[in-house]
Amino acid sequence: MDLGLDVTERGKHTVLSVHGEVDVYTAPKFRERLIELVTEGKHQIVVDLDGVDFLDSTGLGVLVGGLKRLRSHDGDLTLVCTQSRILKVFEITGLTKVFAIHASVDEATAGS
Amino acid sequence: MPRSTRRPPAPRAPGSDIAVVADVVALEIPARAEFVALARLVVSALAATDIQLADERIDDLKLAVSEACTNAIEAHDSVSTDERVRMRCRADERGLEVSIEDRGPGFDPAGLPDHPPVTDPDRLKFERGLGIPLIRALVDEVEITSSQGGTAVRLVMLHAADDIVD
Numbered sequence: 318m319d320l321g322l323d324v325t326e327r328g329k330h331t332v333l334s335v336h337g338e339v340d341v342y343t344a345p346k347f348r349e350r351l352i353e354l355v356t357e358g359k360h361q362i363v364v365d366l367d368g369v370d371f372l373d374s375t376g377l378g379v380l381v382g383g384l385k386r387l388r389s390h391d392g393d394l395t396l397v398c399t400q401s402r403i404l405k406v407f408e409i410t411g412l413t414k415v416f417a418i419h420a421s422v423d424e425a426t427a428g429s
Numbered sequence: 430m431p432r433s434t435r436r437p438p439a440p441r442a443p444g445s446d447i448a449v450v451a452d453v454v455a456l457e458i459p460a461r462a463e464f465v466a467l468a469r470l471v472v473s474a475l476a477a478t479d480i481q482l483a484d485e486r487i488d489d490l491k492l493a494v495s496e497a498c499t500n501a502i503e504a505h506d507s508v509s510t511d512e513r514v515r516m517r518c519r520a521d522e523r524g525l526e527v528s529i530e531d532r533g534p535g536f537d538p539a540g541l542p543d544h545p546p547v548t549d550p551d552r553l554k555f556e557r558g559l560g561i562p563l564i565r566a567l568v569d570e571v572e573i574t575s576s577q578g579g580t581a582v583r584l585v586m587l588h589a590a591d592d593i594v595d
Contacts, residue, residue, distance in 0.1 A: 340469075341499040342462035371469070373495050374559035402488045409566045410559050411546075 319343070321368065322350045328429030331359040332422055336368035339376030347376065351383040360392025363425040372403050377410060384416065393417075397425050452520060457513040458498070460505035460531075468498045468516055468529075475518050476525055481588040489567040490525065490586045496560040497529040497582040504533020504580060524569070524587040531579050538573040 320343035321336030331354055339347055354362060364380065366372065384394040395417040398404055407413045419425035456471055458464040472494045476487040494516070501514040515530045541561055545551045565571050570585035 338466065340462075340465055340495060341502065342465060371492075371495075373492060373499065374557075374563055375499060377559055378557055402485070406492070406563070409563060 320346050322347065324350075324354070327363070327422065327426040330361045330363050330426040330429045332363045332365055332426065334365040334368060338371040339369060339379070340371065340373050341375045344375040344379050348379045348382065351379065352386070355383070355386050355390065355392070360387055360390045361429075362387060362392070362394045363397060363419075363422060364394060365397040365422055365425075366403055367397055367399055369400070369403055372406055374406075374410075377406065377412060380416065381412070395419060395425050397422050454518045456516045456518075458516065460502045460510070460512065460514050462499075462502060464514075465495055465498045465502065468514075469495050471516070472518060472527055475520065476586070479520060479525060479588075482525065482586060486586055490527070490584065493564045493567040493571075493584050494527055494529065496564050497527075497584065500560055500582075501529050501531035501533065501580070504531045504535075508532075508534050522588070524585055526583065526585045528581060528583045530581045533579055535575040535577050535580055538575055 319337060320339065321334075323334045323336070325332045325334070333350065333354065335347065337343065351362070351364075362383070364383070369376075380394065380396070387394045396407075397419050398407070399420055404413075404418070407416065407418065417425075454471065454475055456468065458468055469491050473487055473491045476482050476490055482490075498514060498516070505512060505514065510532055512532045515528075517528045517530075519526045519528075538561070541558065544558065561573075564582070564584065568584045569587040570583070572581075572583040574581045574583075
């Protein structure tokens with residue numbers, strides 16, 4: 318099992334597309350990549366979760382940590398997610414109120 | 430031609446007219462992060478043989494099992510034990526029951542801290558602690574027994590009338 322992490326630039330936004338399963342094994346790689354991007358000065362990050370097959374609380378922790386880090390740089394972390402089984406994890410934990418969740422990368426990067 | 434000795438048929442689950450594919454499946458996994466995916470795979474494959482569990486509920490059970498196994502592995506890591514985490518799945522006419530047992534230090538299930546409300550900026554200070562609330566929200570029955578000798582988490586996904594797939 319491996320985690321795919323692809324980065325593309327969209328104007329002022331950096332899109333991190335995640336593929337595969339995010340769990341306790343793969344989350345450290347995801348966290349490191351996010352931290353690298355912030356360190357490189359990418360402060361408007363869109364995490365595209367539409368290629369994710371599975372996401373657990375460890376993955377949520379990475380996203381919460383990323384948002385906290387970006388806010389401290391006056392940045393933001395928003396999400397793209399249309400899969401009901403992934404959205405459900407955000408709904409149960411109340412994190413739909415913490416993250417802006419978009420239906421597409423185009424929507425998330427509008428005005429970029 | 431010699432007569433072959435045939436084994437008698439395997440007993441069917443009592444009280445059920447449904448063919449229970451697997452009555453009990455037990456698995457011991459090394460307490461390492463890469464094995465949580467294996468636990469998920471086993472549970473989802475087993476649950477998929479149960480026609481009375483809809484796909485959405487199989488996903489919920491898979492996530493709950495993943496959370497419980499993650500906690501178990503972290504518990505073993507915290508006491509540096511090489512012991513394996515034990516998972517046991519039991520299918521019967523009520524539904525599918527999965528137990529996950531560890532030999533970690535134990536914790537007080539009633540003493541978990543509450544997170545600040547999601548509207549509170551301090552919410553972002555909490556990157557952990559979402560596993561048990563998720564488990565409780567996802568499955569029909571949860572029983573957590575914990576002592577200094579370890580923790581056992583029992584999860585049950587019940588058959589429900591509206592889960593019957595034609």
